[in-house]
Amino acid sequence: MFRRLTGALALAAFLMATFLGGAFAKQQVIIESWRTDDLKLWKDVIIPAFNKHYPDIEVIFAPTNPAEYNAVLDSKLQAGTAGDLITCRPFGKSLELYNKGHLAPLNDLPGMENFTDFAKVAWSTDDGSVTYCVPMASVIHGFLYNKDLFDKYGFQPPKTWEEFIDLLGQMKKKAPALAPLVMGTKDQWEAATMGWHNIAPNYYGGEAGRRAFLAGKEGFHTDGFLKGFEALAQWAPYLPRGFKAVSYSDAQQLFTQGRGFIYPAGSWDIGVFHQMNPKLNMGAFKAPPPTGATKSYISDHQDIAMGLNPASKNADAAKKFLEWLTTKEFAELYGNALPGFFPLHNFNITISDPVANEFLSWRQTSEGTFRMTYYKLSDQKPDAETDLWVASVNILNGNQTPEEAAKWIECRLSSWYQPHKHFHEELNCK
């Protein structure tokens, strides 16, 4: 009995010693994130790589479910229990956190010069004077295609929009059992994200068009923006049978099982598809510009960044981690571990996955722009992004013509977005 007691005491003392010793010797940095999928990656790859440089800093990656992340983070920040580092959503959400004093300005952080203004725009104040998160990665839109099926039928990836639509027509004729373009409208967001955001920048002219839109010179119903909707409408005959009830995961299944030719993709799909069907032989092509266009544009959307909680008790250690995020070492590590999430650093990095590399190479040949509705246009209700989902689905489902849909979404936006007020009267919105 006595022996057992001493044993227990010794064990308790040992545990105390290690716990206290650990706490005193190491500084702890806790990361808030929504990337539950990457938990293993952070534990096994990223944090050990960081610890090679800073063995005394203990980094804990503590993700929350993506759907609850914003709400959980808000309540933690209010209660003062949030971690030291905060993974930043792009645009509005992070700006709101910065304005409420929950993100520290990072202009002076060494290494911030490794990012262009375009990379930082999603996490900077509107005038661009303060940046409050270190950009980590963006996602790029394009099209994935089944190489084996293309070879079998002798198809080539299209260079222009007209070739693209023509190709879809040939597919429908030559292989009626296969879907030319694998996408559904059931979950709604694909129609806008993989559809409109993917192809429309070629019509409205990327960043220049987006700025003209923000300034109120263009609207959803004018020139390039309307053409974007019209281009999207051309997809309808080539979507899978029963596409109105095809969900995102249904479409992923159809494509990876080889039941369709082309998949309008976000680059994050690459890694998922490798897992779903390792044998799938994929190729990629970027959104084809209309014939005669001199420039082409891709959607290169800032997706993830990391900022500092001003209430952090280990701000020094947390800043060291943020500094490390700006290095080339991190960029290569992250880009290769998560094919399809592309680091936003200025360095030329090599990515081993050929399909992901193809996506990345478009940054050299095309001008990047981000999903235009994410910046300012979705700050109030009715927000342009959700409306764009509904409008894109209505166009593909044949419930609205492109003109009707464009007018509908412009009327809703101009009901609160001041620079577009004049469109509200021009269009005779109710």
Added chain:
Amino acid sequence: MRRKPFPWHITVFLAPAVLIYTLFMIYPMLASLKFSLYQSLDDGRQVFVAFGNYIKLLTDPNWKEPFWNAFWNNVVFFVIHMSLQNPIGLLLAVLLASNIRGAWIYRTIIFTPTILSVVLVGFAWKLILSPTWGIWFPLLDRLGLGDNEVAIALLGNESSALITLSLISVWQNIGIPMMLFLAALIRIPSELIEAAQVDGASSWRVFWRIQFPLIVPTVGIVAILTFIGNFNAFDLIYATQGALAGPNYSTDIMGTFFFRTFFGFQLRPGDPNMGATVAGMMLLIILAGVLLYLYGWQRRMEEVQF
């Protein structure tokens, strides 16, 4: 005459229920109603706006349209339940009460979906109707309906999605009215029915003249339970169509509208005050229905019975 002492033991027995009910039901409900009378400023302060939020919900086109859309969709949802779930439930109960062989097997089978999780039911039906996996396409091809736009995408068409979801819900919940009706039917003394049969009454006559009048109170209870359940419904739509209740908000009901308003959606942050306002309207609608039942139906029932 001495007054009776105050019955303290009754308070002791009532206290736990009253306390728990107040703490977990009445207080949150009142707090939510109070919340709907305020608005949050950007710096987190709450200002009192009286019925401003309710006026906004019912007059601002950006609020009014989705609100009435959700309301009328909910009415359709309820009407389908009332006209299918409850009559069929009653029919099944009568059949089960008539001593058919293996009644308990049918009873169990029909009741099983009711105890399944809604998420499971939603997922199962999504798979059945799925264009990639399901048995739906082969079935349609057999029937020669393979080219029918509506039939190949039941959950994807504005015209069919809400009806399809209502039918799934009817399929799942039909066990409840069936059980309630069955319990009421079993309580009817068999002498009454036997006497009628001896007098030569047909089953049809027995049902309308004896069984149905005696279970009318249960019909009322089932109706009001359906009403409350339908106007609080949320889970099935959320599980199959997502919070956006597509296509084009055609399956949006009060529950999903409340969810999007309160918790926000995608890029749009939630608005707890407006959310509480929508919840307040839901309470009002349900209250109106229940009062109508209590005064219009229950009262008359009592007059008949006593």
